[in-house]
Amino acid sequence: MPQTEKRSYDPEAPVDPRVETLVNELIGRVADKWTLLVLEELDEHGTCRFTRLAQLVPGISQKMLTQTLRAMERDGLVHRKVHPVIPPKVEYSLTALGQSLGEAFCGVWHWAEAHLCEVEAARTAFDTRD
Amino acid sequence: MPQTEKRSYDPEAPVDPRVETLVNELIGRVADKWTLLVLEELDEHGTCRFTRLAQLVPGISQKMLTQTLRAMERDGLVHRKVHPVIPPKVEYSLTALGQSLGEAFCGVWHWAEAHLCEVEAARTAFDTRD
């Protein structure tokens, strides 16, 4: 079966190559393991503080959490609210843009839940075959 | 505004923590920059050979292309057809599972195209503010 259509959206797209490059860069930036996991926890739990997020995201190091949050803030995905108190209090929350990305990734979570067994079956088949 | 619902799908989910862990692992595996880019090119161009993919995916090294394709094959996302001829000929194509993942990521491509300008604006704002 050949491709019936190139993509399921935007069928008449000639797509400017510069735009395609930029989109590829953005995907490379945003399709990061930690970004995705942080996005999900913020989407699920709402506003969170640093240490809460560190507990929620399984296996992330403090360094990566800081870096990921900074990058997401730079991209306009999260809002960082600093309360100037002692001890320091910083709250992170999703912006509207971040929430829209979360919704866009919804389909992927769905897919992962739905096809978990298939993937595992494919893995064991691959491992035993070789 | 508090969270009106925890996720936009599966509102009554208590979600087995073991499943959640597995899903997280799978997301971490699949939400990789190179996996995503390879998936898109295979989705867009259909069956491709190794060197063709290397040209299509901007900036990938041969080692990463090999590793990514192997991992995707192991996960049942791509099919690897070897023609025993000289010079060697190997064709890669998406399986049904791979195509379903491509469709799931559709929303993310959509999002990236739609919000590119917002992200760039947020970046320049962040960079000049600091």
Add this chain to the structure above:
DNA sequence: GCCTATACTCTCCAAAGGAAAGTAGGCACC
């Protein structure tokens, strides 16, 4: 004076990733 709590920041080391050269093996050309 000392301890605590918080959000980082720094240092050191291991793992991942990129560039470029090497490999296998039949085939065409000289």
Add this chain to the structure above:
DNA sequence: GGTGCCTACTTTCCTTTGGAGAGTATAGGC
């Protein structure tokens, strides 16, 4: 018969990224 080509990888070497754990600054409580 030797040389080089073609493709899909490997291998090697080196840079960058990422993780573990300790350190920093600050003010209030004991």
